[in-house]
Amino acid sequence: MIAEILSTGDEVRSGALVDSNSAYIAEVLEEAGFEVARHSTVGDDLPAISSVLKEIGFRADVAVVTGGLGPTTDDLTAEAAAKAGGVELREDPVALLYMENFFRKRNWLITALNRKQALLPEGAKCLENPVGTAPGFALKIGKGIFFFLPGVPSEMKKMLNEKVLPEISGLWGGSREFSLVRNISTFGLGEAAVNENLLEVIKDHPSVRVGLRATFPEIHVKLYARGKDEKEVSSLLDKATEGVVEKLGNRILSTAGESMEVVAGGLLKRKKATLAVAESCTGGLVSNMITNIPGSSDYFLFSGVAYSNESKIKALGVDRAVIEKYGAVHEETAKEMAACARRIAGATYGLSTTGIAGPSGGTAEKPVGTVCIGLATPEETKGFRYTFPFRDRLMNKKLFAVMALEILRRELQK
Known part of the structure; x- marks a missing residue:
């Protein structure tokens, strides 16, 4: 109808x-x-x-x-x-x-x-x-x-x-078709790239309609199917979902359409692990995303926004020599921030962000869109650097925050 x-x-x-x-x-x-x-x-x-x-x-x-x-x-x-x-x-x-x-x-x-x-x-x-x-x-x-x-x-x-x-x-009377929708959330590929990867899936499953929806910075793959009953439609969607998983691999966050923060929080909960976060350029956005999820108190212990260099040193305990040598936006500084957050809270993991959200403040070496992310685990502390092509401040803050949670997700899925 x-x-x-x-x-x-x-x-x-x-x-x-x-x-x-x-x-x-x-x-x-x-x-x-x-x-x-x-x-x-x-x-x-x-x-x-x-x-x-x-x-x-x-x-x-x-x-x-x-x-x-x-x-x-x-x-x-x-x-x-x-x-x-x-x-x-x-x-x-x-x-x-x-x-x-x-x-x-x-x-x-x-x-x-x-x-x-x-x-x-x-x-x-x-x-x-x-x-x-x-x-x-x-x-x-x-x-x-x-x-x-x-x-x-x-x-x-x-x-x-x-x-x-x-x-x-x-x-409907007696003529109703049964329909279901499957929502698969992804991160790390643009809409065009996701579509390109799924061309074969679309061809192989003509009874399933595939749609893409961009919810920056995630891309959601929507699978629609109709049939005479739930069993038939579920079977169609299951087969198409297998194809999507095969093509997109670890780019998939959830075959239930869950967001990055829900997925990362679920992994922490299943592992009985805890998290502490130290943020600079994201201004508390990582912590906000995490605590928007009901039950996050089971795994989220600490949040600190240290925006200036002095607050990183005095509030978090970052080594002054590290900031003086490398600057605020550097993998080594991010590593220090993550390790300090983990130590302060006694958490399993520490996560940090420091970067240049823009629209000004960038340099040739560290342009607008640069973010350094630190991850402190029980075994080691790692630093990551990414440069994204956006100059919009709010877009960059959102992307930096989701990227930090993506690094945590990858670690938790090992």
């Missing part, structure tokens, strides 16, 4: 607000077995919204629409849906009762503008919003069943999973 997604709002149309909703909805619909054929975006314009809804109604079996269900004058989606469906707006008793209860529980005053949110197209089915004031609704337009949801991501996600999915599961 064909599905389409429509996001509404001037902020989304103009690019002032990134449309993360459509990406989430598409993933959920694909996993539910729908083929998402098109994403559309339209501003707060009544004729434009109505026109696009009519067009989608000719093409799609199912559509999910987000935004424009609020109480203000620029919230036009319900009115546009009524116009597209050739019906009038009516105050829906279910929607109004839901809103009155929602406001009463919070001791809020319901205004005339709020009551506007209970105006739904005739024939629409109200969809309760458990976490917000704007009810959603379902309405048939043309041949398609449309689900209208709030634009607030937290509200949209809860309603999509709890209200929409149960509704659309009954649309």
Whole structure:
């Protein structure tokens, strides 16, 4: 069955607000077995919204629409849906009762503008919003069943999973194909290089659709397959995954789509090992990535940001002679920082970063994009130097941090 997604709002149309909703909805619909054929975006314009809804109604079996269900004058989606469906707006008793209860529980005053949110197209089915004031609704337009949801991501996600999915599961009858998506995360190759390596896999597995998604600095390989049942589809994906693993080898982080920090943390946990980090150029980003993972307290012991040379010496205990001889951005300094962090915390491993994130500060010998990473293990302390071709400060900080975790990952996988 064909599905389409429509996001509404001037902020989304103009690019002032990134449309993360459509990406989430598409993933959920694909996993539910729908083929998402098109994403559309339209501003707060009544004729434009109505026109696009009519067009989608000719093409799609199912559509999910987000935004424009609020109480203000620029919230036009319900009115546009009524116009597209050739019906009038009516105050829906279910929607109004839901809103009155929602406001009463919070001791809020319901205004005339709020009551506007209970105006739904005739024939629409109200969809309760458990976490917000704007009810959603379902309405048939043309041949398609449309689900209208709030634009607030937290509200949209809860309603999509709890209200929409149960509704659309009954649309298949006995004709439903089973579909699965496999997400394989990789690091170390660009999108074009990953694609080049997978050309043979794509050719050998015509029943599996292969897509690439860049989430800097990782590349995710998405495998899509459909079939009559879960066993058939899982078998197709397993065989294709084997091909991807064979071609990409250690560039693969996870065949479950896990990020670098999740993979590195999982390896530390399985080995019952601990980590301490000393950072300079990344300013705590490595530690932030690690501690974003629930349960990281099981293996993460210490974090220190030593930005100046004096703080490296006084706070971490780096040998002054090493910095005076080699400078702050050098493998030897990185090794000292990692060893000091490991010693301070009594950790199994110490990890460090020192570099030039840019956009200025580089030299011919140490250009912008240079990072030195130290890794202290129970057996030895190692230093690494990389120079990346970016001048953007935030890109470099992110890449430096992920590269440090990549070095740790390689060590833990030995």
